[in-house]
Amino acid sequence: MAKKKPVQRTVQCYHCENRFDVSAKAMTVSCPACNRPLMVEDVVIKTAHAVRKLQTCGRIVIQKRGRVMADLVVGQEAIEVMGILETKQAKAGTVYIRPKARWRGDCHARSVVIEAGARVTEGHFVVPDTTL
Amino acid sequence: MAEMRPTETTVLGPDTRFKGEMAFDGAAKILGRFEGTINANGEIEIGPTAKCKAVIEASSVVVDGTVEGNVTGREKVKLTANAKLHGDLIAKTLVIAEGAAFVGHCRVGPDATRANGSSSMVESKGATPEKVGARK
Numbered sequence: 391m392a393k394k395k396p397v398q399r400t401v402q403c404y405h406c407e408n409r410f411d412v413s414a415k416a417m418t419v420s421c422p423a424c425n426r427p428l429m430v431e432d433v434v435i436k437t438a439h440a441v442r443k444l445q446t447c448g449r450i451v452i453q454k455r456g457r458v459m460a461d462l463v464v465g466q467e468a469i470e471v472m473g474i475l476e477t478k479q480a481k482a483g484t485v486y487i488r489p490k491a492r493w494r495g496d497c498h499a500r501s502v503v504i505e506a507g508a509r510v511t512e513g514h515f516v517v518p519d520t521t522l
Numbered sequence: 523m524a525e526m527r528p529t530e531t532t533v534l535g536p537d538t539r540f541k542g543e544m545a546f547d548g549a550a551k552i553l554g555r556f557e558g559t560i561n562a563n564g565e566i567e568i569g570p571t572a573k574c575k576a577v578i579e580a581s582s583v584v585v586d587g588t589v590e591g592n593v594t595g596r597e598k599v600k601l602t603a604n605a606k607l608h609g610d611l612i613a614k615t616l617v618i619a620e621g622a623a624f625v626g627h628c629r630v631g632p633d634a635t636r637a638n639g640s641s642s643m644v645e646s647k648g649a650t651p652e653k654v655g656a657r658k
């Protein structure tokens with residue numbers, strides 16, 4: 391019997407923007423074009439995180455009690471904020487700012503969804519960002 | 523007798539071109555071309571056929587067309603999926619639908635409209651040159 395082909399998904403490198411397929415279960419890979427390490431799994435933030443960069447080819451979900459303070463936040467697929475995001479710049483496929491979320495920082499995205507009740511303290515938005 | 527508040531909506535049709543300053547006590551719908559300033563106590567709707575180069579301030583603003591200029595919604599601003607806004611946005615409540623285009627500074631929340639005019643956003647005067655994403 392033929393072996394089942396593992397489920398794949400297409401990701402985009404956040405360094406060189408090369409698109410390639412990875413196993414759906416992969417957490418980190420090296421980009422075949424630029425050879426740099428990439429995080430491809432979804433990141434769920436439930437508490438406070440202060441980092442310089444938070445980058446993934448997947449989604450970044452900041453839950454209600456989650457708070458991210460970072461210079462750069464990249465969720466190549468999406469960034470969904472239900473808690474607090476404070477950054478110099480965020481880049482994503484789609485940005486979702488949910489009703490009780492707080493956002494501070496510049497936003498470059500292919501599309502953005504802001505729901506009633508969300509707070510945006512400050513930020514320069516470029517939507518759609520054609521460089522993404 | 524209690525004072526009657528106007529409930530009619532003023533409509534600027536798709537064939538209209540207007541340049542100047544407009545003020546409404548009630549609601550207004552812009553479907554044509556507008557250049558200037560709009561002030562309204564009620565709701566301003568920028569229709570799908572509208573092209574505005576305007577500074578808009580109203581209780582509520584719905585953008586379903588194209589606006590180049592700063593928009594302030596004392597209560598609410600809504601950008602539909604068809605909206606194209608190039609300018610700064612200040613609102614107490616903001617709703618942006620997926621597909622809307624928006625380039626400019628943004629401040630949203632109960633304090634956002636109160637602080638209007640006292641922050642660094644004033645210096646930005648509409649959209650600033652697009653920054654290139656950090657790639658290291």
Ligand SMILES: [Zn+2]
Nearest residue numbers: 403406421424
């Ligand atoms: Zn790469």
